[in-house]
Amino acid sequence: MTTLNEFSRCVAQYDPHALPVSAAQAIVREWATPVTAIERVPLRDALDRVLAADIVSPINVPAHDNSAMDGYAFNRAALATGASTVDLTIVGKALAGHPFAGRVEAAQCVHVMTGACMPADCDTVVPQELVERGSGTATIRFAANALSAGANRRLAGEDLARGHAALRAGRIMRASDLGLLASLGIGELSVRRRLRVAFFSTGDELRSLGEPLDPGSVYDSNRYTLYAMLRRLNVDTLDLGVVRDQPAALEAALRSAAASADVVLTSGGVSVGEADFTKQLLQTFGDVAFWSLAMRPGRPLAFGRVWSGAHPGLGLPALFFGLPGNPVAVMVTFYQIVREALLRMSGATPQALPLIHAASRRAIRKRAGRTEYQRGVAEQGANGQWHVTPTGSQSSGVLSSMSEANCFIVLGHDEADIAEGERVDIMLFDGLI
Structure with a gap:
């Protein structure tokens, strides 16, 4: 051995x-x-646990074609007449959880709310703010060039298709992952101990x-x-x-x-x-x-x-x-x-901690031949550029330097002294410490 x-x-x-x-x-x-x-845990207990096996979606998400916004659903053929405006008659309403069950002819539309199932024969949604509708009338009018065919429709399985991996083994479960699995009807999963x-x-x-x-x-x-x-x-x-x-x-x-x-x-x-x-x-x-x-x-x-x-x-x-x-x-x-x-x-797949380039506000003494992790205070300017200032004493016994800092200044093995204004790598504490 x-x-x-x-x-x-x-x-x-x-x-x-x-x-x-x-x-x-x-x-x-x-x-x-x-x-x-490996152990099985309820979904509510899975936060920050490491997923032990791929989770394959048992359903399509969303389960049906649905409207991406409040508006009017119709068939794209109404856009291909060559007219500058489109006039449609409203034949019903569809709400999330309450689909419209009737048929929709070429010159007709259905008033739909966000998340509502797309009615049969409809594949396009015009947002309600783009239409003219007189009070008490059952017709709408909008400019034909206001949108393209198929606009504002979310397809079944667009977020996640049945049979595809929803989450991979080795993932550290986050709050969004719990919500994702709940949307698939999954209430229990396998995690590493x-x-x-x-x-x-x-x-x-x-x-x-x-x-x-x-x-x-x-x-x-x-x-x-x-x-x-x-x-x-x-x-x-x-x-x-x-x-x-x-x-x-x-x-x-x-x-x-x-x-x-x-x-x-x-x-x-x-x-x-x-x-x-x-x-x-x-x-x-x-x-x-x-x-x-x-x-x-x-x-x-x-x-x-x-x-x-x-x-x-x-x-x-x-x-x-x-x-x-x-x-x-x-x-x-x-x-x-x-x-x-x-x-x-723990079974996780670690991701490398990200490094950001920042200009040092002070000169930094550094001996080549070793990697140094100095403590610094980083800030991002209005122009999006980062700057960093070392936190005074870099003694390894001064724990207060860690409390004052918000990042490590990472000075590579072969680097030597850093001049004021020179760019260095920093590793932000946020999400780390």
């Missing part, structure tokens, strides 16, 4: 000391295999909310940030709290997490500090692809697998992401490395 470490060494640009972000993403993508379990993610923070200095702060201690913010980001992805979470810098405690937490979850996330404990024991433990019962990225913030980041047993291959496996301890680095690495993996493991 090929190990993660062996696989990683075959990836282009592999560098165990400073792996490029693109190479790290490629490695993670290869090993993020979807969960296989939710991904299970266990997470905890490491460090003797960390305190949970409600605990007193001793000298040198700080409140643990990373678990709350991770919980919120995971909740956005609609996964099942298992919060294992704060684990002290003790090998036995860390080993027990990792084994317990591997036994209970598909993915294990930790924050802190993956650098080269004397009290960072994760690396030596994973050499015993794990398989690690990389420990360090050419990335700022987020250089110390571990990715691999852990098992609940005493050795690799024994017990239950889980993918492992060892995130940095600094709060901003936790968020950056989660969104740039972890997020796509969790979506793939």
Whole structure:
């Protein structure tokens, strides 16, 4: 069996000391295999779940030809007489849910409302605002060149034809999708089971909310940030709290997490500090692809697998992401490395996060040879052009910079210093954070 470490060494640009972000993403993508379990859920419970199979429409939508607006339905032959105006006699009315059942002759029309079935022999609708109708009369007149034959008619199956795929497997169900399936009469569907993610923070200095702060201690913010980001992805979470810098405690937490979850996330404990024991433990019962990225913030980041047993291959496996301890680095690495993996493991088909070009309002210092994700405030001018301003200190410990910002300024691996006014890529937080 090929190990993660062996696989990683075959990836282009592999560098165990400073792996490029693109190479790290490629490695993670290869090993993020979807969960296989499927469950049936009612339509109302399907929001944000991942569709497990294609849904084929059992009916045409709309079911019948219908009027696209309020007006008068008639046969297109009335437009081909060569006269400059068209005069028609009204023979009835059609409302949505109440069709007109009679026949319509060549010089006749039916008053129709939006959504009403098209009467037999009618294929064109003239909007009521284009017609002249005297008070108390049963005739209408309009200019022959006011519309073309077949105008303002919606065809049966125009939105969705019977037998065609309405939604594809791997789709994350949105509000509009629930409405679409309801329009097809579908009240239950198959979805992938939710991904299970266990997470905890490491460090003797960390305190949970409600605990007193001793000298040198700080409140643990990373678990709350991770919980919120995971909740956005609609996964099942298992919060294992704060684990002290003790090998036995860390080993027990990792084994317990591997036994209970598909993915294990930790924050802190993956650098080269004397009290960072994760690396030596994973050499015993794990398989690690990389420990360090050419990335700022987020250089110390571990990715691999852990098992609940005493050795690799024994017990239950889980993918492992060892995130940095600094709060901003936790968020950056989660969104740039972890997020796509969790979506793939959930069975979804991830879409690349869009990048927008913006002019930088300030000069930005940047060292080539690493990818940087600086925090910025982006705004769009009246001319439609985007501009971005970095949010002051870019220290990975300044979490307030994330709250102030509305985007990442994405500076590529080979880019160097950015001059004021130079264009950069930005990734907006809206819909992400």
